[in-house]
Amino acid sequence: MHLLLTLVARYAQTPPGAGYGFALTPFVAGLVVVPFSALGFVAGKVIPRLRRRVADPVLLAGSALVVCGGFALFGAARSDPAELFAAMGVLGLGVGGFSAAMPGVILAVTPRSETSSAMSVNYVVRSAGYSLGSALGGLVLSVGTDPGALVPDENAYTTAALVGIGIMVVTTLTCLALARRRPSAPARLPDPPLSTPERP
Numbered sequence: 001m002h003l004l005l006t007l008v009a010r011y012a013q014t015p016p017g018a019g020y021g022f023a024l025t026p027f028v029a030g031l032v033v034v035p036f037s038a039l040g041f042v043a044g045k046v047i048p049r050l051r052r053r054v055a056d057p058v059l060l061a062g063s064a065l066v067v068c069g070g071f072a073l074f075g076a077a078r079s080d081p082a083e084l085f086a087a088m089g090v091l092g093l094g095v096g097g098f099s100a101a102m103p104g105v106i107l108a109v110t111p112r113s114e115t116s117s118a119m120s121v122n123y124v125v126r127s128a129g130y131s132l133g134s135a136l137g138g139l140v141l142s143v144g145t146d147p148g149a150l151v152p153d154e155n156a157y158t159t160a161a162l163v164g165i166g167i168m169v170v171t172t173l174t175c176l177a178l179a180r181r182r183p184s185a186p187a188r189l190p191d192p193p194l195s196t197p198e199r200p
Helices: 003-012 028-030 035-052 055-078 081-105 112-143 154-180
Strands: none
Touching: 003 028, 003 055, 003 112, 003 154, 028 154, 035 081, 055 081, 055 154, 081 112, 081 154, 112 154
């Protein structure tokens, strides 16, 4: 999901001499993340209310589709800075929804005694995902850079967006497969035996 963050930041700072980009300073380019944060916050407030009516895996699938829409928007329209803001807003809405729905999916299949460990693993995996997304974006842009060129060809950004769309389609289908499974009660460890006082 965070592959798009890398793409947008790099694209926004690319000088127009490359045939694309807006030569934004790092500070101004950082402002592009504001819609991401704002709509992510909104999604985090809305998803808990939707969980009363919609199953968590379905919410994950819907959020993945929203993220997919962010990739599609960036891949199709990025000739104006406002379009980058729009793509980041859509991405933030999807990522915020995904992050808000994921704990419910995890806790539904986790014994109560293991919930803290499960959530810790979730955060570790998310951090690894951030790194993987950045590395994947760098790889695609590197492949799309001609020898001796300082910046990648603009088509490399389209290719990276298509890679993101493909990943999110797989994610959506996986979430829908989870939604079709009959939910089961989380496993619980047996209660420890009651100790009886020793007789003198």
